[in-house]
Structures are given as C-alpha cells and as structure tokens.
Amino acid sequence: MPIAKAVRASLERGSWIRKMFEAGIELKARLGPDAVYDFSLGNPDLEPPAEFLAALKAAASSDELGSHAYMTNSGYPFARAAMAEKVALEHGVPTTADDVVMTVGAAGALNVILRTVVNPGDEVVVVRPYFAEYSAYVDNAGGVLVVADSAPDFSLDPDAVARVLSPRTAAVIVNSPNNPTGRVYPASAIAALAAVLSRHAAASGRAPYLVVDEPYRDIVYDGVAVPPVLSAYPDSVVASSFSKTLSIPGERLGYLAVNPACSDKALLMAGLAASNRVLGFVNAPALMQRAVAASWRAKADVSRYERRRAMLSAVLDEAGIRYARPEGAFYLFCEAPAAAAARAATGESAATGESADVAFAMALKDRGVLSVPGVGFGYPGWIRLCYCVPEATIEGSRKAFLDTMEAYRG
Numbered sequence: 001m002p003i004a005k006a007v008r009a010s011l012e013r014g015s016w017i018r019k020m021f022e023a024g025i026e027l028k029a030r031l032g033p034d035a036v037y038d039f040s041l042g043n044p045d046l047e048p049p050a051e052f053l054a055a056l057k058a059a060a061s062s063d064e065l066g067s068h069a070y071m072t073n074s075g076y077p078f079a080r081a082a083m084a085e086k087v088a089l090e091h092g093v094p095t096t097a098d099d100v101v102m103t104v105g106a107a108g109a110l111n112v113i114l115r116t117v118v119n120p121g122d123e124v125v126v127v128r129p130y131f132a133e134y135s136a137y138v139d140n141a142g143g144v145l146v147v148a149d150s151a152p153d154f155s156l157d158p159d160a161v162a163r164v165l166s167p168r169t170a171a172v173i174v175n176s177p178n179n180p181t182g183r184v185y186p187a188s189a190i191a192a193l194a195a196v197l198s199r200h201a202a203a204s205g206r207a208p209y210l211v212v213d214e215p216y217r218d219i220v221y222d223g224v225a226v227p228p229v230l231s232a233y234p235d236s237v238v239a240s241s242f243s244k245t246l247s248i249p250g251e252r253l254g255y256l257a258v259n260p261a262c263s264d265k266a267l268l269m270a271g272l273a274a275s276n277r278v279l280g281f282v283n284a285p286a287l288m289q290r291a292v293a294a295s296w297r298a299k300a301d302v303s304r305y306e307r308r309r310a311m312l313s314a315v316l317d318e319a320g321i322r323y324a325r326p327e328g329a330f331y332l333f334c335e336a337p338a339a340a341a342a343r344a345a346t347g348e349s350a351a352t353g354e355s356a357d358v359a360f361a362m363a364l365k366d367r368g369v370l371s372v373p374g375v376g377f378g379y380p381g382w383i384r385l386c387y388c389v390p391e392a393t394i395e396g397s398r399k400a401f402l403d404t405m406e407a408y409r410g
C-alpha cells in the first residue's frame with residue numbers, strides 16, 4: 001500500500017534512530033543482552049519518585065463520579081492551576097490556570113503550539129544540533145524548518161538566529177537544557193535572543209513566538225540554574241512535561257503555558273485548546289493529571305545521573321573521545337574521531353565531518369555499543385550517547401570504547 005510522501009520522507013530522515021533500535025534487538029539476540037550497551041534512547045532508567053507513585057495510587061483509588069470522563073480540552077482546572085504555579089516560580093511571570101493547557105507530553109505541547117501559530121509555508125527556526133523530532137513537528141503544522149547554528153561550544157548564538165529570521169518566521173524554538181548537547185542557556189543569552197526577536201518584530205511587524213522546550217529543566221549539574229525565559233520576551237510559550245523529571249515518559253503528561261503578557265492571548269488560548277482537540281489528543285490523560293497535580297514538586301534524583309555522567313565521561317576520556325561537557329539533561333554529544341582529525345587538519349567548523357558520525361556509530365555498534373549519529377540532529381560528525389542507563393551498562397562498555405578507538409588509531 002502506498003503511504004504519503006511526507007511520511008515516507010520522515011521515515012527516511014528518522015532512519016538512524018530506527019536502525020539503531022533495530023540493530024539493538026538483533027545484537028541482543030546474537031550476543032546476549034549483557035554484551036550490548038545501549039546508549040541510544042533517552043528513556044530514564046530511574047524509578048519515578050515515591051511522591052508520584054503514592055499520588056498515582058490515591059488517584060486510582062478515587063471513586064468520585066466522572067473521574068474518567070471527557071473534560072474541557074485544556075484539562076482539569078486544578079491541574080492547570082498547579083502548572084501555572086510551577087511556571088510562575090520558574091519563569092517569573094504571573095501565570096494562572098487560564099494560561100495553561102494540559103497536553104500529551106512535551107511532544108503533544110509542541111505539536112499543539114505549532115499547529116496553532118503556523119500558516120502553510122511559515123518558517124520555524126531551530127538551533128542545531130536539535131531534537132530530531134522537530135522537523136516532523138514543523139512538517140505536521142505545514143511549516144518550513146529553518147536551522148540556525150549554535151556557537152562552536154553549542155551555546156546559543158543569538159546573532160546566528162537573527163541571520164535566519166524573515167517576515168515568514170512564525171516561531172523560534174529553544175531547548176535548554178539541550179538534547180543532544182546538555183547545554184544550558186544562561187540568562188545573558190536569553191536576554192540577547194529576546195532583544196533580537198523584539199528588534200525583528202519592530203522591523204517586520206510580526207513578532208515570532210518564542211517556544212521554550214524544557215522537559216529537562218530540573219536535570220542540571222554543578223549548581224547550574226536554568227534561567228527564566230518568559231519574563232524576557234512577551235510572545236513566549238513553554239512546552240514541558242514530566243517525562244524526564246518524574247521518569248514517566250510512557251504516561252504522556254505535559255503542559256504548555258502562555259506568557260500572560262502575550263498579544264491576543266484570549267484568541268491564542270482558544271486556538272491552543274481547539275488544536276489539542278482536533279489533533280486527536282482531545283485532552284491529556286485524566287488519571288495522570290490527578291497524580292501529577294498532587295506530586296509535581298517531586299524531582300528525579302539528579303545525583304544518580306551525575307554519577308553516570310562522571311562514569312561515562314571517564315570512559316570517554318580514557319578512550320580519547322572528545323565531547324561537550326553537559327550542564328544538564330542526560331546526553332553526551334561526542335565528536336567522531338575522523339571528524340576531529342579533519343577539523344584539526346583543515347581548521348574547519350566542527351560540523352563539516354559528514355558521515356564520520358555514521359562510520360563511528362557503526363564501528364561502536366560492531367563492538368556492542370549503540371549510539372545515535374549526529375546527522376539525525378542536523379549535526380553530522382558527532383554522535384549522541386544517553387547516560388540514563390544502568391551503571392553496569394557504562395562499566396561494561398569501557399572495553400568496547402577503548403577497542404573502537406584503538407582500531408581507529410591503528
């Protein structure tokens with residue numbers, strides 16, 4: 001049966017993550033699960049916090065009439081009020097329940113936002129390397145993905161964003177803490193970006209929405225803080241979830257929150273609620289709204305991710321693999337050795353080592369290590385390793401990393 005061209009193209013674009021997933025199944029069957037070190041998926045391996053599990057049990061045992069019924073498309077008022085309190089604390093703006101829509105994960109929030117603000121052919125700016133699914137989400141909304149470079153150390157480069165803005169720019173998505181680099185954008189970078197967007201709005205007559213994708217906000221290290229963003233720019237909206245901070249990605253609970261100072265806010269809120277419905281989500285899962293509204297202050301035990309970060313960094317250091325030291329999230333973005341050599345030889349940008357990432361990911365796979373080539377994040381020459389995996393996986397992988405690098409050098 002034929003399938004739509006856009007879906008076929010998206011299958012091809014996403015094929016490296018899928019190939020690695022399939023390679024993992026094949027490798028586990030062939031080598032045994034203990035000989036396969038899977039760093040490919042950002043699936044938290046920590047159990048959800050006790051507060052969430054207790055709240056979930058309490059919610060599940062409620063016999064209140066209508067607990068499992070349809071509700072207003074935006075979600076339960078008490079869940080939205082809880083999210084408004086959270087966003088007000090994190091972003092320094094006076095959000096209320098009226099500014100919030102409960103969503104099916106951050107992915108649902110992003111799709112709802114883009115469907116609501118993007119006209120066919122409008123542009124959506126992302127910063128590379130970027131979360132691989134953005135291209136599909138922009139496509140779903142009939143938009144065009146426009147890519148801005150980050151600085152060489154993967155920090156936000158507001159001037160690079162300024163260079164790609166146009167009168168067709170509907171939105172700019174920033175993701176901090178970042179997947180795949182682990183970068184956290186400081187307040188100075190956010191202020192500079194806000195100034196760029198405000199200048200563009202004044203000159204073009206169209207203010208792009210600033211979409212703040214932050215499911216990793218609570219997963220940060222070394223005392224780094226994620227600064228507020230909504231307080232810096234009025235036409236802004238947060239997309240977030242509890243997938244990573246409460247380790248419940250399979251439960252699909254997220255939210256979006258609009259800046260109370262956003263222009264045409266009432267119309268925007270009505271549009272967002274309608275998009276939540278007609279995209280087929282209808283409303284976010286009822287049981288999860290109840291459980292999370294009662295437990296959202298709980299956090300993942302970040303010290304355990306910190307230990308994994310230290311363990312995997314030590315393995316990479318020993319193997320001689322260069323990486324960006326993550327300030328947050330749970331990914332290590334590593335330079336493929338051939339790309340590093342090419343960069344040293346030519347002095348070119350780190351992003352020019354096309355297909356070195358695929359070769360490196362394949363060489364690692366041959367020794368049982370699963371990673372994702374950077375091409376999937378719009379950044380060839382680098383690979384992503386997720387360290388939300390058991391410590392035994394990291395310990396077990398050491399020899400495979402050393403042997404792979406030995407083979408490269410040899």
Ligand SMILES: Cc1ncc(COP(=O)(O)O)c(C=O)c1O
Nearest residue numbers: 042105106107131175179241243
């Ligand atoms: C940057 C980023 N945004 C959004 C999402 C989607 O998160 P959710 O599982 O809450 O839909 C992810 C998931 O990995 C992500 O890494």
